[in-house]
Structure formats: C-alpha cells, structure tokens
Amino acid sequence: MAKYKLWVVATAALLLLAGCTSIQSSSSSDTSSKSTKKLQTTGKVTDSMYEGVITNGQYKTSQTRGLTSEQSNTSFDVKSLENGLLTLSKEQFPTSKYIFQEGQSLKTTEAQKWLARKSKTNTVGLNPEDNGQTEPTKRNPLYLQQILEQDYLSQDGTLSGMSIGLGMNQVDYYTKEQYGATYQTKISTAMMEQQGKQMANKVLARMRQKKGMSQATIVIGLYKQATKDSLVGGTYFAYGVSKNGSTTIDSWHSMNQENQVFPITGDEKAVNQSDADAFTSFKEQIQTFFPNLSGVTAQAHYEEGVLSGLNVTINTQFYSETEIMSFTQYIATAADKYLPRNIPLDISISSVEGIQSYVGRASGSNSFTTHVFGSY
Template sequence: MKKFRIVAALLSTMMLLAACGNLDSTSSSSTTPTTSKKKVQTTGQTNSNNYQGVIKNGHYLTSAARGVTNDQDNNTMNLKSFESGLLNVSKKEFKPSKYIFQEGQYLSTSTVQKWVERKSNDNPTGLNPVDNGQKDANKRNPLYLQTIEEQDYMTQDGDNLSLSGMTIGIGLNSVDYYTKEKYGAQYSTNISDEQMTTQGRAIAAEVLKRVRATKGVGKDVPIVIALYKQASDDSLVGGTFFSYSVNDGNNISSWQNINQRNVVFPSAGGSSTSGTSNDESNFENFKTQIQNFFPNLSGVTAQAQYQDDNLAGMNVTITTQFYSQTEIISFTQYLAQVAPKYLPSGVPIDITVQSTDGVQSFLSRDSGQTKFSTHVFGSY
C-alpha cells in the first residue's frame, strides 16, 4: 500500500518573495476552471528573467496539486531541482516578458494522486504498471512514474487573463525502492535510461491526451511535456530534465533532448567529472583561501549545474562554527571580496553560510554581475 504526501509549495513562496515589487492593481476576470469572475492582480517583476505571478482576492494563487508524489523519494534535492528545472524548460517556450505564471489550476490533487498510482481494477487511471506480484528486483514491475506537476502560463488582454500555455513536468525514477513485506527491509530495482525514456514517453503521450480533454484547457493551448530523471536517494545532488516536447494537438509531435547534469565539489575521491576540472580547481582554491583565514569552518561544498557541458550555475554551502555576530559579519564581508577572484565568472552563484542553528548569511550574484550582494541574518 503506497502513501502520498503533499510537499509544501516551496516554489510558490520563492516566486512570491522574488517578485515583491509593486503590485499591478489591474482588475481582470480569472480564467481558472471556476465560472465565477473574481478580481486578480499580478505580483509585478523585479527582473526580466522572472515571471509575474497571479494574486487572487488578495492572496497568491497556489497550486491545486503541487508536490503530489509517491512516498519513496528521500532525496530532498530532487524536489528543488525539479521545481527550478521545470521553470527553465518553460522559459524556452513561454518567455517571462510575454507570459504570466500561474500555479497549476486544472489538475486536482485527487486526479494526480490516482495517476501516479499503479493501474488496477480499483484505479484504472493509474499510469504506473500493474503489480505483477513478483518480489525479485529483476522480475517485478517497478514504479516508473514518481510525480506530475502542472504550470499554467497566462496572457493579459485588457482586463482579462487567459490560459495561453501549459507545462507538465513528469518525474521518473532511476531507482525504484520497495519492501517485500510491510515494515521490512528495503530493496531496489534499477531502471535503465532506455527503460526510463521508453516508459516516460508512453506516460507523456497519455498525460497529454488527458490534459487536453480537461475542462478549460482547450484544444489550441500549447502544452509542453518535460521528462525528469530522479536522482537516487544516496545522491548528493538532485536529478535533471533530459527531454521535452512542445505540442499543439492531442499527440506528441517530437522530442528535444536536454543535455544537463549536476556535479558536487569537491568530487568524491578527488576525481573530477569530465569537463569540470578547471571549475573544481577554482573552487578548491576558493575553499583553501577562506579556510586559511577562518579556521572555524566545518565544511565547504558546492553543487554545480552544467548545460551542454558548460557551467550554468553554482550553489556554495559553507558550514561554520561561528557564534559571534561580528565573526559572521566579517566572514561575509571577506567572502564578498574573495568570491569574485576565485569562483567562475559569467554564471549565477549563490553562497549560503550556515551553522547548526540555521542560515547565518547569504551572498548572491547574477550571471551579468561581478559583485555579490550580501545579507547577514540578525544584523540590523
């Protein structure tokens, strides 16, 4: 018996905070599945790379089914990579300068829950294969589908917002974890990339037909279907999107590959992944520099993402043993000075300074910037 959980709408909060500029007070008619006309606002934009969001009746319009997933994903990085990666796929087709982002409103929680379950007599809409009763890792039918997420893209015409695009993210397991008996030992079935791709495309074709038939979506709305490879539970990074399709009809037209990978610095065993040696060397120099000046550091790691074998961004995490506010302030100021000298230029970089008590400071730089903006928490 599988359980389900509704993961907190992390992306909703992030988008709302990122767009906390002046609100657009234009009144318009909502085009969500409800027929009642209610006033909506948009969050406005703080930069051209982020979407405006939708505020309805003074509240951010949250997703109808965000985060519904099979209860077997113990790698929290998967959710973060899935959320941010799906936005990046959407931006390929729906530009933030033209479209307004709306959390998914057409697929309900109950609908998505049934879809991610196994197909059975009690659940004919399940998109995972039937349970064949086998317990052997190589004989059983694994769960291929882990999660489904909807994003809506609206355009504004006068006082009206209308659905003009939709993205559906499909998360697929690279490893399916299971038990042979309730509360028993955990076993796993490895799923090859070939299996995952074949199953993912078959699931996507069925999802497209179902979404197209959903009330309010319409037959002419472009629907992007994106396939995501979940990282295993023991991975230090999240998964990546590997393929997407843009569709104007009821059938999948074609697939476009996404060449993306996530890497951890320092690498395990000191062996760099192909094409990352220079970036890791620069990171190691940065790490050595800050550890020489501030010995009370418990760890310095980075997660880097590569797109088409080029570095696309980096998240650095520094764990400290600082207790003094003046130490945190001084360290943050020092980071702002040395990070531009050692870390790669031309890509967005976030640096989080934290202790066992929580986040102490944060530094950030966009791809077009040279200096880091900083914030020390608890400093007034």
Template sequence: MKRIGFRGYIAIVVGILIIAVGILYFFNVNRVTLTTSKKTSGVQLTQSTPGQYQTVIKNGRYLVSAARGITSTSETNSLDVKNFESSLLDLAKTHFKTSSYIFQEGQYLSSSTVSSLLERKSSSNSDGLNPEDNGKTDSSRNPIYVQTLTEQDFMTKDGDDLKLAGMVIGVAMNTQDEYQKEQYGATYTQNISDADRIAYGKKIAPEIIKKVREQKGVDSDTPIVIAMYANSKTDSLAPGNFYAESTSSSGTDLKEWTSINQKSIVLPKESTDTSSLGSEANTSFANFKNDVSNFFPNIAGATAVANFKSGTLSSMKVTVTTQFYSQTEIESFATYVSQSALKYLPTNVPIRIIIKAANEMQAILIRNSGDKTFTTTILD
C-alpha cells in the first residue's frame, strides 16, 4: 500500500474544502431563494407594497402582456399611451383590492386576437369591432371608433397555483378619426360626437365580453369589468379620460353603466375656455409661472396638465422649458422652482415638475400628497 505524500495530503484537504464550500453554497442559495421569493407553481411574486399589487414573475422575468405593444403603437397621442393604462389600473383598484389580488398583465387575449378586434368588420373578419367601410370619404363615412384595447388580469392564490379571479378590459374610443382619401394623400380629420362615441361603445361592449369569455381559461362567471376611455385629440397637450364602466358577472350580460367623472385640462387655460373647472388651479399656476419667469431670464414656456376627479384636483404635472449654460444655473433654478411651487401651487395633491431645455431633461421635482417639500433630482 502506497503512502500518501505531503502533496497528496494537500490535495485531499483542498478537495474536502471545495466540497464543503460547495455544500454550504448550495444550502445558502436554496435558503435565500426560499426566503426571498414567493414561489407559486413555477412563478414568483414581487414583494408586496402598500397600495400596490404584487405582480407575476415567470422564469425570473416579469410576465409581459400577450398583446404587448399594441397600445403604444396604436394610440396617436403619446400622452394617452401612459394615461390609458395607468388610469385603468387605478380604476381596477376600486374593484379588486391590492391586498387581496395579484396583478398579471393580460394573458388571455393574444396579439392577433386584439389586432382582429381593432380592425373593421368585413367578410374576412367577423370579429372586427369597427364598422364596415361604406366607401365614403366625407363626413358620412363610417369612422374608426375603437382605437385600442387592453386587458388586465387579477389573480388569487389557489393552493400552489394562481387562479384567475377577475379581469378589467379598457377600451380606448376615438373622439376624432384621421384618414386619407387616397394612399399617401392628405390627412383629413373626422370628428366623432360624444353621443355617437358613447352609443357605439355600449353597442360593441357585449361583443368584447363574448370574445374574452371564448378564451381558454376564462370561465363563464369570471367577473369582467369593462371601462370606456375617450382619447384626446392628436395635438392635445392633455391626455384623454375614462368616462364610463360596467361589469359582466356572467355570460355577456352587463350591469347598468356608471359614469366616471375624470377630466384633464391644460394650464394656463385658453381665454376662450369659460368653464369653471380648474379656475383656482389656473390662477395659482399663473402666479407660479410669472414668479419663475421673473427669476430666470431664459424661460421659453411653462405649462401644466391638471387632472380632476369628480371636479376636484387630483394631481398636476408641470413642464418648464428654458435654456441653461452651466450646472450651477440648473441647480439654482431648480431650488428656486421648488420654493415657488410650495408658495403658489395647490397643496395636498401630487405634483411633478419637469425642467428641460429643448428635448433634454435637466431636473425633476416631485412632491407626493401630504409632503411638505419637493424631492429634487438634477440630471447630468
């Protein structure tokens, strides 16, 4: 029997250490995984945050919508892209509590299904939600009423699985339709009256519910909330808003429609706008704008989008455009803007202020509801 030399002993010790470290690493990784993730049948959930939904992660990645990208490419005003989906999620919270449900991006309506729904009805597409083309090119033409739609799913835990417990479908309706009389020709605009838009939305809502319930995994009694959104005009500086909602408890039946009182307006208001909505906010913003304009000589403009719910201001987003020549100018101006905003702009509502030069963002100031100061971020 051969004797093991010194080098042999060293090799054995090193091998044992490697094995020991590997075992410790294995148990440590598994322990961390089990304590930091919440696994449910092959999926994970993000950590819970007060007032926000837990969301679904699959294979280590966020579970994106099956019809991802359609809203962003179909909406003509970029402001509607964000407002449509974020406002829909806010609306969903009134039906599905964040403490009881898990949010999942829409998984039942595929991209091809949504695309078919958004097209005109025709001999080759019976699913089209928009009316058939009547061949007219004037105000008597059948416009495109439905611009886009999106699905949001709300899940509950069922043992080790996730179970679909409810859905919210947002439908973006046009207030105007842009079209061409000939390919590559001039673009024309056809306005759609509120009455026509509302009536057409109610008409096609059961068709949407029917199509959703046809999808595998959606039961006949899954609660489905459908919410109608009025798009803004293409050149509007304010986004559109949700104006009505209804719920289907089973089949394609819908409960009575409920009005949603939301409105976004641009400040300063135009002289032709004689409505009382936002008058107080408009005055306070005018004082803010004058104050910062007097402080800094190169102000190119300042505007705000004020959001209202049931006639009450709910949030404000301010954009100040100017030209800076040094980092100290940006920092000094941002400090002054935060002081002026505290003095003149409405209190107790979330306010976000963006300071930019041309298309380059210079600083962001954020004050959440109840905060007494702004959090300022200077961008290099």
C-alpha cells in the first residue's frame, strides 16, 4: 500500500526483501565523518523501500518476528504488525538516508521473558502477575501479545534509530485447564491503551540501556491485535517518538486505521459504502464473464476513513494456460473500470495448485502490471 501494505501478495515483497531478487553490493560511507566502513546491502528497486544490510554474505533475520505470549497469532497479525511499523518508521527514518536491519538488539530469549507474565522467577515480564482467578472478569488478562524490533542504520553502518511495535490484545483467549475449553477476557480500548503506554515506557527505558541506543531516536507503536475469527490483521492506534536519550514518551499521536473484508457480510457496516459497491460491481462483472470462480474477496485498508490500499484474492478452477492468460487480461481491464483509482492495488489469481497470475497497480499509477506464472 502507499502507506500501509498488509496483504499476502504485497508481502511477497515484505519489508525490503524485494530488492534481494537481484542482490547487489553497494558501498556506503558517511561523508560527514572519517569512517571508511563499507556495507553490503540488498540494493532497492524503488525509492519507497529501504536497502537492507547483508553481513558476511547473509541477510540477518529478525530476533523477534512472530514471537507471541501464551496464545497464538494469526498470520495476518504478524504481517500487519511489521508492515505497519515499517510505515511508521519511514516518517522518522527516510529511505533515502537510512538502511534497514532486522531487529538485533532484543534477543529472542529476552523478548520471550518480556512477553510472559511478571512473576518471582521472571521479574522482567511485562504482562501482569497471575492473580489465581479463572473467571473472565476477575482474572488478570495478558495485555501484550507481540513485540517487534526494527533497526535503522546511518549510511556508514551506525545504528542510529530503532522502532518497536507492541501488539496489544483486545481479547485475551485462555483455558482453565490444559486442552480445555477456550474462554475470553475482553479488554476495553481505554485499558488496552493505558497498559500499552505504560509498557512502552518500560520497554523504552530498557532499550536505552543497550549498546548504541542511549541517544538514538526510538519509535514505539501500539498495535491492536485482531480477534481470532478476523479475516484481516489488526491496526496501529497510537505511536510515540523518543529523542535525545529520553526514557519516557510524554506525547502520543493517535492513529485512525481500519481493515475490512469485501464483500460485506451480515450486519457489518461498510467503512465506505462507495468502495464496497465498487468491489461488488467488479466481482459481479468478472463472475458473469468467467463463471468458473470459487471465490472473489478483498481486504481493504483505511487511513482516517480513506481507502489507502486494496488486496483482492480470486480463486479459480482454471487449468488451461490460455484461460488464465485471457482471464488475467480481463481482470486488469475490469479493475481499471470498476475499482477505486489512485490507490495501490494487488490482485492474486490462484487455484488449488497455487498462484496462477498477478495483477497490480502502484500508488499514483494509471497502468497495471500483469504476470502469468507458467509451468516452464
């Protein structure tokens, strides 16, 4: 998405790895210092993406991606947490001036302790102690579900900034006994926000103690986890920025983001009825001309009530290469006619055998890119 990609096809180019399809070595030096340190990077294919660091010929993976507290995440939440944090980071760390590195300061074992409950044997746990209660309204729920670190380096390779995403539960799912029934503790928006901000300051103070982070700019975003039955990921609802060695965030910025699945079902209200109607027209049109479709759905992302990206998934029963080629071309034509303009658009066409073709349009572009995946 222009500001926020959160979907499966878009995440094939997750973060900056799209640049790795043609990895190139680039040397960067800090012109304002005498440093001669050189970095090998992935290179980048667009100005909106970061170059990533390659160390000793290998890309360093994240120490914290996918880590959760006691309950499991949906794949949507894992991707939305990191893509949203990447978008937030670009405001503080421009892609033209900084190089991206997966989080390396917060180690896996350390992050696991932070995500766990506080106890006599785990004094650094950010989630509250177990009060021994099992009733939904009496127990202490798990507020924090995920934590993610992203690092931002200056051109000479110095760690200059960091972003931390805290995934907060709006519902804490739990069992009263092993393999027993699942119960829910619902967490109010006010309590989720209060707990998130308190935890953010604790995390900030701890990160300031790490090597190279005493004066670095640190961004912390608060993310609302989606519920287990959701077909889309959660959203960020607030973020704060700490500079010049401060150990608390005193000023928070509210964010208004929403995700929605098309077509709208049941009693759910559309965020924007015109967008929902446009998708319905697109869906009906392609189903009329190509009836052998198993399903047509979309995931929409809204910023401040305005559609900022759309990811469409089309499941087909086609097996002929020529059918797929014709259908892909028709999809591009129908998308241009019916779907909203001036937003990034990703359309994946798949069968039970896997992805068959792709149609995409970049933000601000009037033309579509198409590709049919052949068997040769």
